[in-house]
Amino acid sequence: MADQKPALFLDRDGVINVDQGYVARVEDWQWIEGAHECVARFKARGWYVFVVTNQSGIAFDHYTEADMNAVHKHMSQGFAAAGTAVDAIYSCPFHPEGSNPRFRKDSFDRKPKPGMLLQAMAEFPLKREASFLIGDKQTDIDAAHAAGVGGFLFTGGRLDHFAEWALASFEDGSR
Numbered sequence: 001m002a003d004q005k006p007a008l009f010l011d012r013d014g015v016i017n018v019d020q021g022y023v024a025r026v027e028d029w030q031w032i033e034g035a036h037e038c039v040a041r042f043k044a045r046g047w048y049v050f051v052v053t054n055q056s057g058i059a060f061d062h063y064t065e066a067d068m069n070a071v072h073k074h075m076s077q078g079f080a081a082a083g084t085a086v087d088a089i090y091s092c093p094f095h096p097e098g099s100n101p102r103f104r105k106d107s108f109d110r111k112p113k114p115g116m117l118l119q120a121m122a123e124f125p126l127k128r129e130a131s132f133l134i135g136d137k138q139t140d141i142d143a144a145h146a147a148g149v150g151g152f153l154f155t156g157g158r159l160d161h162f163a164e165w166a167l168a169s170f171e172d173g174s175r
């Protein structure tokens with residue numbers, strides 16, 4: 001088995017990019033300051049970095065999976081241009097009240113449930129007790145706790161600065 005490494009889980013909308021409602025077009029993508037630096041820094045210290053994002057706009061037919069994938073390609077290209085990359089992007093298109101029957105379901109992947117995080121743990125040898133999530137909603141934090149990792153509510157500012165503060169307080173054992 002490969003060496004276990006800690007993981008930083010990042011919510012997408014409101015953490016990596018500005019949450020302007022449903023972000024489904026590259027033109028609407030606006031980076032949160034410090035997002036590239038945050039990913040680069042954690043990758044450089046030997047962490048996994050994962051994106052875990054609810055995308056119920058697909059269940060409500062606001063946009064398609066192809067639209068989301070195009071946005072994620074744009075995001076990945078942005079990280080690549082900064083010389084870094086996330087290890088995987090997990091997304092959940094489902095919603096229990098979705099208008100599209102294909103995506104109308106109470107999914108275990110939809111935060112506050114922990115499915116996406118548990119999937120990452122099944123796919124990568126990660127050190128759960130050393131891992132944490134940054135999200136901008138309580139449902140993100142609830143998903144983190146349900147998966148047995150720490151959770152920090154992003155309060156704005158630069159993401160890299162917030163993540164360094166989160167890491168320091170996590171290592172302190174205060175979360």
Ligand SMILES: [Mg+2]
Pocket residue numbers: 011012013014015019135136137
């Ligand atoms: Mg969010």
